[in-house]
Amino acid sequence: MACPPAAPPALRRWLGLGLFVLLCLSLGYALEKKVIKSKAGEKIGLPCCHEIPSTGSLHDYRVYWQKNTTDVVLAYAEGKMISQHERYKNRVEMDTRTLTLWISPVETLDNGPYQCVVQHLRFSQNSIVVCDELVSLFVTAEFSKPNITAEVSAHSCESTEMVVRCSSHGGFPKPKISGALNNVSVVWNASWVSESSLSPYNVTGKLLLNVTKDISITCSIEHNGFAKSTSLLLRKMNDCIVPTVPPSYNVVTASSIIIIIFLLAITLAARYLLRHVCSHCCKPQDSVEEGVKECTKPPVSSKVTSETSSV
Structure with a gap:
């Protein structure tokens, strides 16, 4: 039987490159689907990699939900909860059919990768791993208004x-x-x-x-x-007041001397004016009084004449 001819090297390179691109795109799409985003305070569900069929029962499985592959968040065995992390107490529950892990309310501390491990129990009590898959949870919290x-x-x-x-x-x-x-x-x-x-x-x-x-x-x-x-x-402050500079000591001294001299000059001038006015007013009064006195004196010449006539 003749073998088919080998593909040319160039064609093999293009085929290999195409397969590599398809693989990268498929991995990127798978990783994108496994990132669950939520806001703090909401209720969020993390999907598991397996769903119990309608003909099955949770009693036939062991289910482990782990965080960072070390901390067991929630665990079920033979239909009963056998473990729960203290930090998730009263905040987590698992759907007994879809095995989805529900967290409410979700917190920023819940950020990180989660792993769903499902084991199926057989009659011999041996178990086989049905699925083991990671899903990432990204929780954000709103900031207050600045x-x-x-x-x-x-x-x-x-x-x-x-x-x-x-x-x-x-x-x-x-x-x-x-x-x-x-x-x-x-x-x-x-x-x-x-x-x-x-x-x-x-x-x-x-x-x-x-x-x-x-x-x-x-x-x-x-x-x-x-x-x-x-x-x-x-707003720029506009209540700008230029402070007044106090006068120097020499200015104060000179001003005081000028004021004192001015007051002394006014005092001396007032006294001079008062004396001048009084002297001017008193002279006419004295002359009038002397004139009155002279008028009231008896005439000497007439007395002498009468005496002479009598002799």
């Missing part, structure tokens, strides 16, 4: 120095903080606080600004493709 505060650190007639802070809390994963000053991007001096890599984050941004006019500042918290923003109008 809060912007401004504190005046220094003030002058030309500008106002302010310390501006923007804060948000309770979100996951680690966010990005950005901002704009009158629509011009600014870089915040940011700091993040979290108890662990899977715990909610608190973020605070700080800016030192020299405000010379009224400006608008915006703070945005971005995570997982979403953003929350807050704006605040910063």
Whole structure:
């Protein structure tokens, strides 16, 4: 029997490349299906790799739900729950038919890979592994609306120095903080606080600004493709009062001497005027009194004449 001719080397290379691309695409699609996304506080179901048929029963299986392949979240054997993790107590349950693991409410600490291991029990009590598959859970948490505060650190007639802070809390994963000053991007001096890599984050941004006019500042918290923003109008302080400079000691002394001399001059002038007026008023009065006295004196010549005539 004759063998079919071998394919040309170029054709074999193209076939091999095509198979490799198809394999990569199929693996990528499979990995994408195994990632479950949720928000903190919701109820989420993690699908298992096996479903018990209608003719079967949970009593014929052992089911293990594990996290990070080490911590047993929930385990069933022969139809009974035999194990449950303390952290998931009263938050997890398993569908007895689809073997889906339901978590409610889901937390950010629940992030990570989960593994569903299903074993089928036979009459001899030996078991065979039906499936063993991983599924990843990605939980996000919403950040609070950013809060912007401004504190005046220094003030002058030309500008106002302010310390501006923007804060948000309770979100996951680690966010990005950005901002704009009158629509011009600014870089915040940011700091993040979290108890662990899977715990909610608190973020605070700080800016030192020299405000010379009224400006608008915006703070945005971005995570997982979403953003929350807050704006605040910063006003320059306009109550600028130029302080009066107190006069120097020499100026005060000279002013005091001038005032004293002025008062003395006024006093002396007043006294001079009073004396001049009094002297002018008193002279006519004295002359009148003397004239009256002279008029009242008896005439001497007439007396002498009468005496002479009598002799």
